[in-house]
Amino acid sequence: MNRPRIVIEKDPDAVAAAAARNWLRLAREAVSEQGVFHVALSGGSTPRRLHAALAAAAPPPPWAAVEAWFGDERCVPPDDPESNYRMARETLFDRVPIAPGHIHPILCSPADCRRAAHAYARTLAARLPAAAGGMPRLDLAVLGMGPDGHTASLFPGSCILSETERPAAAVYVDRLKAWRVSLTRPLLEAARHLMFIVTGADKAPAVARALATPHDPAGLPVQRLAPAGEVTWYLDAAAAAGLEETRP
Numbered sequence: 001m002n003r004p005r006i007v008i009e010k011d012p013d014a015v016a017a018a019a020a021r022n023w024l025r026l027a028r029e030a031v032s033e034q035g036v037f038h039v040a041l042s043g044g045s046t047p048r049r050l051h052a053a054l055a056a057a058a059p060p061p062p063w064a065a066v067e068a069w070f071g072d073e074r075c076v077p078p079d080d081p082e083s084n085y086r087m088a089r090e091t092l093f094d095r096v097p098i099a100p101g102h103i104h105p106i107l108c109s110p111a112d113c114r115r116a117a118h119a120y121a122r123t124l125a126a127r128l129p130a131a132a133g134g135m136p137r138l139d140l141a142v143l144g145m146g147p148d149g150h151t152a153s154l155f156p157g158s159c160i161l162s163e164t165e166r167p168a169a170a171v172y173v174d175r176l177k178a179w180r181v182s183l184t185r186p187l188l189e190a191a192r193h194l195m196f197i198v199t200g201a202d203k204a205p206a207v208a209r210a211l212a213t214p215h216d217p218a219g220l221p222v223q224r225l226a227p228a229g230e231v232t233w234y235l236d237a238a239a240a241a242g243l244e245e246t247r248p
């Protein structure tokens, strides 16, 4: 397992610009190698700046060959203010010439999230190449992290953390009293590249813990991941504040 590369920038805008440069590089390389770039977008609020940087990129990436997936989704309608798809549509898809058929939202409601997860897993398997272990292989998964060390919808203590077979699963998040559909650990671990984008002082303790021991099966959800591919963390100074104390 590769040691993560850590990029620290002064503020969230500089973090988004640095992450966008790497996103664009990976997109161009993937399209040049295989004619397509399969990327899973993160939910939450942090990706808004990244999406703005991608929409403004000049020269633009080869949007016609980009396929956009989602790391997770809240089980709400696609026009709900909580929807990760709505956030991505407003901040990215409506601003770039990505083909509508290349956007893969997770369409789920609380009543059918298991079916939605199963359908998403089937679509992933049908459209993505298979990694060595048979899991669908993303070229890039963009991930955020909460102060509790969750990523996608892999929350502490959640049963989905033990999923080893399915690429996507439905999960009830007790603390949120809400259903979600999320990519699973094996799917994320099979990706060619993982990119964490984490900003803000509230996340500094979890960042320090996660990067002190990048893989700890008993640790935070982000530490439970054992990625086969390259991992890069993009942090602002506030989120990286605890790192100096832990780095040798």
Ligand SMILES: O=C(O)[C@H](O)[C@@H](O)[C@H](O)[C@H](O)COP(=O)(O)O
Pocket: 042, 043, 044, 045, 046, 047, 071, 072, 073, 074, 084, 143, 144, 145, 146, 150, 151, 152, 153
């Ligand atoms: O659906 C979601 O909310 C995300 O998948 C989640 O894992 C997010 O990345 C973190 O909670 C960080 O969220 P912020 O970027 O808003 O801090």
